[in-house]
Amino acid sequence: MNGLKLQVSDYFLTDKNAVTVADRRPQPAFPQHSHEFDEIVFVWRGNGLHILNEVPYPITCGDLFYINARDRHGYESVNDLELDNVLYRRELLTLNVNWQDLLPGHASGTEARQYWRLSTPGMAILRQSVDALAQECMKSDALSLLLSETLFLQLALRTKRFRHAPDSPFISDAEQLDLLLMALRVNISAPFRLDDFCRQYGLNARTLRVMFKNHTGMGIHHYLRQLRLCKAMDLLRHGQQAIGDVASLCGFDDSNYFSVVFNQAYGLSPRQYRQRFQKVLSPG
Template identity: 45%
Template sequence: MTNQLVLLKKDFFTNDDQAVAVADRYPQNVFAEHTHEFCELVLVWRGNGLHVLNDRPYRIIRGDLFYIRAEDRHSYTSVNDLVLQNIIYCPDRLKLNYDWESAIPGFCGDERRPHWRIGSGGIALVRQTIGLLELESGRSDAQANPMAELLFGQLVTLLQRHRYAIDTPPATTSETLLDKLIAALAGSLERPFALDVFCRREACSERVLRQQFRSQTGMTINQYQRQVRICHAQYLLQHSRLMVSEISMRCGFEDSNYFSVVFTRETGMTPSQWRLLRCRGD
């Protein structure tokens, strides 16, 4: 891609020996597609937005986690009070004898699952560690870089312990109803999702759950579910030869005409127009 925006090490690290730093995004505004001279972890704390990673769109909310390689292309659009933190690092500068490869998906540039979720039970621990890491990465004494690396090792280990796949329910019992709900929504892409059934199973109030979801994400449950399905449809339109009618079924829309109406309302173009535009872009 010509004229690709590249974020440079010299603009984010204080010296050539620094291996880890924290880049706050309070808030994260719309940001054009770019790559980096470094790698990063992206953690979402509030609001919502559209994160496009290597041409795949993700609707992101509180608790989303991404492992970004230097060569990955990503951007942010349609942001709404989006707050996140980027923990940036240079693999070649890390000196700590630690098994980074097993703790960080894609550390060696291999194919990996880049998108995870962090349950509410782990968020407080993760944010506390990032706070300490941010303090150390801002120091200039001789112990700053080693301390920052130690804290980075602690952070990636915490993430490894508390992360779970977006469509898989959290493994521990300490996670909240919101964590379970988000996993259930992501796991129901190809079938209807009944919130009342979920609430009966979890013995919770539907009204209270709706209020909590909106408070944490800035979206209603229906808005989030619809946009997650549209994101999946966009991916299938660009990366498969499936007919629009089959894509609508795979994204939980039993009526392909209704799918086209919703898709057009959300994106400003029909599924066929969107596919044609993206294929031309490729």
């Protein structure tokens, strides 16, 4: 199914502009779609589900992902979600730099393009860069076109400097939110105990709960449950594991409890969900 495809003419000032910024503050739910261009997405606030090539992933402030024109993606279950889309036309970029290294392209796997985090100081700097680019790309004279691309290069370089994989150990202890999100995402099959986590890093559990709620709009265990259910959806769609094994891989010790939680979230049992998806994929 081809579905909705976003056109260059609807977003770029002229056919000569290589870069533009689409302000999505707030970002509403948006159906899955593709583009005639590539984009970088910066998530500044709130939370939601990002569906990339049929795979759901919970996103919140500090998340960063790269979308290629061939991808299909959309947003569901949004809650105070605020982001900026930096749209670019790779074929019009003229500066002599290794754009593929800075902007993961079609040959890069999904993890290289979606699963990135930004530190809190990095977010502040990058937001200023995005705002400066947004102003310049609304002009179409030759000098502004070159300056827009230069600002875009600066943004791409800074993004690479401040981004890190969600399971990277190379994070300052002061970045409490990043440490917590890393711990939640790196191994969702294992039990998570906030008190043990805070003891390990010398953090205050109550303060961390409040900080997480203020920044993401949801509680820690609610977010962890979303991570686990999204992983379960992926396994049920694309894997052949037994339901009990899916439950275990997603951090549910009891497969019956997993079925109850899944049914409450999606209105279907895990088995029914798998069967419905397989029917959708079957020919005819």
